[in-house]
Amino acid sequence: MAGLSAGWRLNKAGYQDFVLLELEPEVGGNSRHGENAITLYPWGAHYVPLPGPDAHLVRELFEELGVIEGYDREGLAIYDELFLCSDPQDRLLINGRWQEGLIPEIGISDADKRQYESFFATMEAFKVARGSDGRAAFSIPVDLSSRDPKFTDLDQLTMAQYMDANGWNAEPLRWYVDYCCRDDYGCRVDDVSAWAGIHYFASRVGKGADSAEASLTWPEGNGWIVKQLTRKIGPRIRPNALVFNVETSASGGVTVEYYDPGTNETTRIVAKAAIIAAPRFVAARVVKALRVAPPPYLKAFGYAPWMVANVSLDTKPAGPGAPLAWDNVSYQSPSLGYIVATHQSVEQYARRSTVISYYLPLCDGDPVEARKTAHSRSFREWADLIVADLARTHPGIEATITHLDVWLWGHAMIRPVPGFIWGQARQEALAPHGRVFFAHSDMSGISIFEEAQYRGVVAADQALGSIRSEPQ
Numbered sequence: 149m150a151g152l153s154a155g156w157r158l159n160k161a162g163y164q165d166f167v168l169l170e171l172e173p174e175v176g177g178n179s180r181h182g183e184n185a186i187t188l189y190p191w192g193a194h195y196v197p198l199p200g201p202d203a204h205l206v207r208e209l210f211e212e213l214g215v216i217e218g219y220d221r222e223g224l225a226i227y228d229e230l231f232l233c234s235d236p237q238d239r240l241l242i243n244g245r246w247q248e249g250l251i252p253e254i255g256i257s258d259a260d261k262r263q264y265e266s267f268f269a270t271m272e273a274f275k276v277a278r279g280s281d282g283r284a285a286f287s288i289p290v291d292l293s294s295r296d297p298k299f300t301d302l303d304q305l306t307m308a309q310y311m312d313a314n315g316w317n318a319e320p321l322r323w324y325v326d327y328c329c330r331d332d333y334g335c336r337v338d339d340v341s342a343w344a345g346i347h348y349f350a351s352r353v354g355k356g357a358d359s360a361e362a363s364l365t366w367p368e369g370n371g372w373i374v375k376q377l378t379r380k381i382g383p384r385i386r387p388n389a390l391v392f393n394v395e396t397s398a399s400g401g402v403t404v405e406y407y408d409p410g411t412n413e414t415t416r417i418v419a420k421a422a423i424i425a426a427p428r429f430v431a432a433r434v435v436k437a438l439r440v441a442p443p444p445y446l447k448a449f450g451y452a453p454w455m456v457a458n459v460s461l462d463t464k465p466a467g468p469g470a471p472l473a474w475d476n477v478s479y480q481s482p483s484l485g486y487i488v489a490t491h492q493s494v495e496q497y498a499r500r501s502t503v504i505s506y507y508l509p510l511c512d513g514d515p516v517e518a519r520k521t522a523h524s525r526s527f528r529e530w531a532d533l534i535v536a537d538l539a540r541t542h543p544g545i546e547a548t549i550t551h552l553d554v555w556l557w558g559h560a561m562i563r564p565v566p567g568f569i570w571g572q573a574r575q576e577a578l579a580p581h582g583r584v585f586f587a588h589s590d591m592s593g594i595s596i597f598e599e600a601q602y603r604g605v606v607a608a609d610q611a612l613g614s615i616r617s618e619p620q
């Protein structure tokens with residue numbers, strides 16, 4: 149997304165003399181998707197919340213793509229209803245019954261409810277809070293958030309410490325906040341910074357005409373956005389291009405070398421500038437300056453591994469209580485549950501079959517060990533784990549499974565652990581090396597579409613600035 153967004157920006161600025169080199173046969177990275185006879189389905193990113201006031205670039209893109217059809221008299225965006233997540237959006241299996249919504253309600257005590265009220269009132273206050281610099285306390289993109297230490301100091305604690313300090317220890321509330329942190333960061337409340345934990349709740353302030361609190365989603369998830377961006381810059385994309393060296397050339401430009409495993413050929417490009425839109429742990433091996441003298445900031449970049457499975461079913465899952473929703477979560481499961489790929493399709497009502505995308509952040513213990521364990525498991529072992537968990541949620545579901553695929557994301561998401569977002573290391577990592585510019589969501593400390601897009605656009609502007617300031 150960062151690389152495609154850089155290309156989108158260059159194109160719009162009237163600069164077409166670039167190529168986009170992609171390691172894989174297809175672009176998209178963490179927002180790639182798949183397709184079978186039943187439907188399209190996501191392999192990673194699957195939704196974008198309605199953009200808030202600071203997310204200008206997201207709105208600009210969505211206007212171009214027709215996702216935003218116009219604005220009402222109050223200036224609220226009117227979204228194409230095809231892309232707004234339709235009802236029912238989510239449900240939770242708790243105490244043997246499905247309820248609507250993900251905040252646990254069934255079997256909740258009055259004391260728990262009082263903690264909900266206090267926690268969510270605090271998050272609501274953070275939504276409108278501004279720092280002494282006049283900026284929103286928690287914004288998307290992160291870069292536009294306030295630097296007021298009143299808020300950034302929260303980056304020093306874990307979310308669990310912050311909740312403890314406020315007496316928010318009710319088990320269902322802790323479960324919910326932990327669920328949210330696992331969902332957005334692949335980290336538990338004990339690992340994620342309180343600033344990041346609060347950001348989840350306080351930064352999503354986008355409203356649409358008639359569509360408050362909604363998300364934008366597509367059968368193929370954010371793969372839909374990938375397809376639209378790909379169309380815009382298509383001829384300049386070179387897939388199967390494994391970039392292995394980027395270095396500043398004697399002329400002040402940049403030399404980029406890549407290998408195509410299909411043709412077994414290596415190509416060298418001499419460019420005026422380069423944007424590295426790969427994660428920083430890859431950039432550290434590819435960019436000569438980082439390889440030769442690894443900067444200490446690299447140690448601060450840690451990534452959460454994930455497993456995603458797409459499971460084809462000949463019958464849609466049901467269960468007691470609230471009906472099947474887009475997002476379906478079990479209180480008992482270590483997973484984040486599953487989303488239903490056919491949810492946005494009107495045809496789903498005429499069909500029994502579907503594909504569910506099952507998400508499991510591997511967030512327990514050391515991420516390096518979790519990554520190794522994930523890789524050491526065979527497909528059969530993964531399939532058994534997934535089916536056993538789904539069968540706890542839906543007894544008998546095994547008999548309805550017609551196909552199951554597993555995808556391991558070794559370095560799925562940057563981990564916003566305490567000190568990362570507002571610390572020195574991330575700041576240092578933002579600086580370019582000569583004409584080598586960096587763009588990846590990991591530079592924001594939060595792995596979401598909006599951050600990838602922002603980083604891509606910033607890098608494109610930096611690269612263009614350096615090229616255009618050159619004497620002709």
Ligand SMILES: Cc1cc2nc3c(=O)[nH]c(=O)nc-3n(C[C@H](O)[C@H](O)[C@H](O)COP(=O)(O)OP(=O)(O)OC[C@H]3O[C@@H](n4cnc5c(N)ncnc54)[C@H](O)[C@@H]3O)c2cc1C
Binds near residue numbers: 151172
């Ligand atoms: C399971 C999962 C679920 C997610 N869900 C959501 C969601 O619902 N909503 C959301 O907004 N975000 C979600 N995300 C976050 C997602 O990471 C971002 O939305 C976004 O896609 C990140 O884009 P990026 O460009 O920063 O990075 P990446 O996706 O990491 O892209 C990096 C690209 O660089 C390429 N590359 C790497 N090395 C080389 C090399 N040597 N040479 C050439 N190319 C190379 C890769 O192939 C890849 O295409 C999810 C992520 C995962 C893993």
